[in-house]
Amino acid sequence: MSSSSIRAHLALVALLSATTFYFAYKSRRLNKFLRHSEYRKKPENPNPNKGKLFFISQTGTSKTLAKRLHALLTSNDLLFDLVDPQTYEPEDLSKEALVLIVASSWEDGKPPEAAKFFMNWIDESANDFRVGSLLLSNCKFAVFGVGSKSYEKTFNMVAKDLSKKMRELGAGEVLPVVEGDVDGGELDVVFEDWSKRVVAILKSGGDRLENGIVNGEASIVGVESDPVYHEYDDDEEEEDVVESEMVDLEDIAGKGPSRRSVNVAETNGKVKDGKRDMVTPVIRASLEKQGYKIIGSHSGVKICRWTKSQLRGRGGCYKHSFYGIESHR
Ligand SMILES: Cc1cc2nc3c(=O)[nH]c(=O)nc-3n(C[C@H](O)[C@H](O)[C@H](O)COP(=O)(O)O)c2cc1C
Structure with a gap:
């Protein structure tokens, strides 16, 4: 073999080695990036189609009752997850179809420590005019x-507050709140009665739930109010009257938002770089x-x-x- 062909071979081997090394390096960097990336997919709600049975409890009374209800539901083939709100991402509430809550009240009618984040989230969402009453409409x-x-005035304040806020967020209450009294109120009997009614409603199928009517007694159904954000136009009144039969692709694209696509931890109405986010995941x-289409972190826009x-x-x-104004041009 001539010296020039040996040199050519060596150059080829060197080139191949360098290329292999380069791609191996890039692949490691990519893997590392994906492992640590903030855009990595967050865990999905494990069972979005299963009902959720929350217990809001400090010393275990509500938890024990919730466990009892869970057993009853299971024995009736009604699948529910028993959930400690401490381990739950409240953002997922908008995906839930059925939610049961056993909630205790503590000092001044406040929730137990473990449920503070959950309760705050519901409270803040219900009080945020940008969120509106459609969030929990399913x-x-x-x-x-x-x-x-x-405790008189604060008797079962947490339960009553929860019910009110959930309704304000568009959820439909299928049974009015039942207030258990641990001091001489025959708690077990009252709870058993409530549990049986819940099971009866669930077993009766979706119809009653859909209508929000239980055994002839009207339950408190979600308070409907106008969406809080409006188009940048003053034609809304007329729009409400005329419903287009055509479905816009644009509108379809707006449905079913993925809340996981945004960085929940950073933007859930919290302060970031000294500034509060204007479009939190809930508002989004x-x-x-x-x-609406979201522009940056501050605005929502929709064509009239x-x-x-x-x-x-x-x-x-x-x-x-009336006036010949061509505002579409
Ligand atoms: C310090 C203290 C404060 C309480 N405050 C209230 C209250 O404001 N309203 C109420 O309805 N019950 C109140 N309770 C009663 C509790 O709700 C009750 O003990 C309940 O069983 C606690 O449930 P848990 O074990 O699931 O947390 C209070 C109890 C204690 C010990």
Whole structure:
């Protein structure tokens, strides 16, 4: 073999080695990035189709009762996860179809320590005008309170508060709150009665739940109110009256937001770099449900339905009809 061909061989081997080394290095970097990346997929709600039975408890009374109900549900082939709110991501509430809560109240009607984050989340969401009343619109729920009448004004405050806030967020209450009294209120009997009613409702199928009517007694159904964010147009009133039969691809794309796609830990209404996020995951979900597109971390935008209608040649709003203003151009 001539010296020039040996040199060529050596150069080829060197090139191949360098290439192999380079790709091996890149692959390791990529793996490392994926392992540590903040964009790594967060764990999904393990059983979004199963009901959730929460216990909000400090000294175990509510937990014991919830366990009893869980056993009853299971023996009736009703699949529920028994959940400690401490281990639950409240963002997932919007995916739940059925929620049962056994909740105790503590000093000044406050929740036990373990449920503070969960309760705060519900409270903040219900009080945030940007979230609106659609967030839990797919969720049916019932609450049993564990407390003592001797605390008078704050008797079962947590349970009552939960019920109110859940309704404000659009969830449908299938049974009015039942208030258990640990001090002479025959708690076990009252709880057993409530549990049987819950099981009866669940076993009766979806109809009663859908209607929010239980054995003829009207349950408190989610309070409907207008969406909190509006289009950048003053045509809403007319839009409400005329419902387009056509479904916009844009609107479909807005449905079913993935809350995992945003960094929940950082943006759940918390302070980041000294600033509070304007579009938290909850607000994002609510806006996307209404067909808005989120711009940056601060705004939601949706094209006016009349503008779309006009662009399709199907007529515009009163501004066009009465004054000839072509706001779609
Ligand atoms: C210090 C203290 C404060 C309490 N405050 C309230 C209250 O404000 N409202 C109420 O209904 N019950 C109140 N209770 C009663 C508890 O709700 C009751 O003991 C219940 O069984 C606790 O349930 P848990 O073991 O599941 O936490 C209080 C009890 C204690 C010991």
